[in-house]
Amino acid sequence: MYNEKVIDAFKNPKNVGEIENYDGIGTVGNATCGDIMQITIKVENDVIVDAKFKTFGCAAAVATSSTATDMIIGMTIDEALQVTNRKVIEYLGGLPSQKIHCSVLAEEAIKKAIEDYKSKK
């Protein structure tokens, strides 16, 4: 059902956890099936220097959060806002159609975390 890249990201997820003194936090839930995702970011001079995630969800949710957090580390917040679920899926080489909605979680959590960071500035 999942391709190797997705399985690999699920098996060895990167950036798991919560940053202690985070600058922004985004928690989103997917009403469709009750999944929850949380992303915390550390920002220096508008550049994301660290990002971590926690997720209650399926393998696709874990794989996309790992990939998405990995992608945004090193990006400016404006660049990070351009990271869509499509790009994450593309990077992972595709997801089963019933799993597309899981990838939206990561995108939304990142946006929320950035909003949170901006609102605190």
Added chain:
Amino acid sequence: MKPIYLDHAATTPLDKRVLEKMLPYFTENYGNANSQHSFGQTAKVAVDNARKTIADIIGAKPSEIYFTSGGTESDNWALRGTAKRYKDKGKHLIISKIEHHAMLTTAKELEKEGFEFSYIGVDEYGSINLDELEKAIRPDTIFIGCMYANNEVGTIQPIEKIVEIAKKHNIVCFTDAVQAMGAIEINVSKLGVDMMSFSAHKFGGPKGVGALYIRNGLDLGKIITGGHQERTRRGGTTNVAGVVGFSEALRLSRESLDKDNEYIKGLRDRFIERVESEIPYVKLNGSRENRLSNNADFSFYFIEGESILMMLDLEGIAVSSGSACSSDSLDPSHVLLAMGIPAEYAHGSIRFTFGKDNTLEEVEYTVDKLKEIIHKLREMSPLFKLNSEVKNV
């Protein structure tokens, strides 16, 4: 380590002795059981013998066994056939909330055609509410259906009582025994049920073959029309090798039923004991005593079932989950929800079903891996940290 299969409620491996019996009916005795020549007659004898073997084992007459393509067709036939035949008597049917989708989806279809259904709830252990059942009966009720044992949590239903209620009110009574057949000694005539469905692949037989028991004298509408097969009640060339495999698998499973059940229950109980004592925040779903001997269904709090299933699979362990994420519909298990289990715990549910080929070593290995996986996923869960003292358990 070779893969560990703990999903025997989904399907079982074909018993090699069953395969032996089936093989000649593919290549040598390939006749159509409906043909008059000797090829056909050889096949017919095999089908007749299979029918007799099955009938004898379950306490039925051979003329009461109708071969089908499996459990789903049998369930469909019982439900649709009754609706079709008795619609002038009434358009109300009763089934439980925890039926297999073969029943529930068919009920939804029949509702579109103007039939009315009452769906009877279950208690926290997954046992049907008999009072509610009796209260749901109306003068126009034509059907009562409840599974013999549940496929997800393994709860064995008070089927004798259900039959009693149906008889008292003179209503056609059906039970889906697909999950129960290989594990419980079933006698249809003692039970007095009107119809019962079976599927061969749940007890070491081949896929794609099953049966519907129809009590002699019960009139039932047809859903598959065709030739004269199955006393003209179900058309379609008989799956000769399949029914031969079906009868042999049933015979073998009956022969060693007590021994197998005891062994499987031993493995299952060891598994439950270790999971409950070594993994915090778990709940055994279903009844502790009144359940199929092969079934252990657990909810693991704070984490999601598909992830558990996938991680176990990566370790070579095959299980199934009632999580919304592992169903295409994105709804968690209707059985667990009917039992009043909160959706987030239903999301974290995993069903382990053991078989006679499993070993104690496999059970121990599975628990060892499961512990690691549950820990790893909880570390990843945003719900888990909310409960910080949980971490130290």
